[in-house]
Amino acid sequence: MLDNIYLEGTVVSPERGIYLLHLTFEDIALLLDEDLGYIRLEEEGDLVVQRDLNKSRVKAIQSYITKNDDWFLPPILLSLVTEDADSAVHIPQSEFGKQFPRFKLVLGEGSYLRIIDGQHRVAAVSGLASSEPDKYGSLPLPAVMVISRGIDSDRQLFADINGRAVRVNPSAIVEFDSRDDKARLARQILYESRYLPYVTSRGNKKLRKKYNRELISAGGRPVKLISLNGIHRILQITDDTRDHKVYVELFDQVLVPSLPMLIEVVGGRKSPRNLSAEYIHTNDTSIIAISAFAIVDIKANYPDNWKQIASEFFSSVDWRKSNPVWTPVLSSGHDPTGERKRISAGNDSVIQDIVNILRGMFTEYARSKGLPEPHYGRLRRSKSKNTRSTQNQLALDAT
Secondary structure, eight states, rough: OOOOOEEEEEEEETTTTTEEOOOOOHHHHHTTTTTTOOOOOOOOOGGSSSSSOOOOHHHHHHHHHOOOOOOOOOOOOEEESOOOOOHHOOOGGGTTTOOOOOEEEETTOOEEEEEEEEEEHHHHHHHHHOOHHHHTOOOOEEEEEEEOOHHHHHHHHHHHHHHHHOOHHHHHHHHHHHSOOHHHHHHHHHHOOOSSHHHHHOHHHHHHHHHHHHHTTTOOOOOOOOEEEHHHHHHHHHOOOOOHHHHIIIIIIIIIHSSTHHHHHHTSSSHHHHHHBBBSSSHHHHHHHHHHHHIIIHHHHTTEEEEEHHHHHHHHSOOTTSSSGGGSSSSBBBTTTBBBBBBBSOOOHHHHHHHHHHHHHHHHHHHHTTTOOOOOOOOHHHHHOOOOOSHHHHHHHHO
């Protein structure tokens, strides 16, 4: 027979069966004990509610906690599976009449807590409490608890929470993240560039309006050509942040003067939407790829005169979508495996495809100009498919 476990918390809504449990990392590790099984990370067969456990996400949350004194994790969501809820949830008589009375939860034979939302947080904090109990055992991780009304109800609750969540604009993360060095550099590049403020989409609508008013008062017309997250991704892919001024020079002295029509977009005389039907370099993905190629390949091979070489090469390229060389990365094209590609997708494979095309053209260009044979570098992959790169975002979103 299992030993009973006693936990404390606060009643939020007895009518709806909603409670707040006051848990510590040590409590969660104890509840996860295989011999007790009062919390189950993954259930089997017909009782499955959660997604598959991703160990890399667990490690990311642990790293976030251990590296930041001001870490924060939102409450996990648990469902109390029991045959007798009245016996499991005990409210002392002294708490009667209070708006939010305290209660005691008794877990015993035939009852356990099913994870609806937060399995990666549970695994992460349990691991920390088990490995270093003196350091992490007493740290808090509150839990919202509901009374289970059956597996179908619990599954619906999981779907309600995870299926209706609105993804945060990645540029908003870059705008506000003070932990990520590359996010800080992306903001600094934006502030110091002459042209980027006119064509960069910010992460927050109110901020966009504020900066747009400032640009208009200065005589410009803001348009969207690249996002703040796009600048951040350039830094991720190139992994060269020793001198942020290189990126300012790249945009102001190389890309704007040498890419067809870009100067007109920056000056507000043309709209990227109007040009996108004709040119390939009028969106986040292509600007990221072109910038990465300039830094990783041209600058690395010709450090003394890379800006001149890049400007002359980019000026020689036929950037029109009618150029068949771009077919593999356009919406009407396919890659050799038959997988449909979209230039607007912004994923790493499309960026790599554009860079590979540029490399092929540049090899011929370098030979024609008598330049030393270029040796091409390696692009680093973005840290996540949704470009949510910071550890705190992983921690907040991980379930």
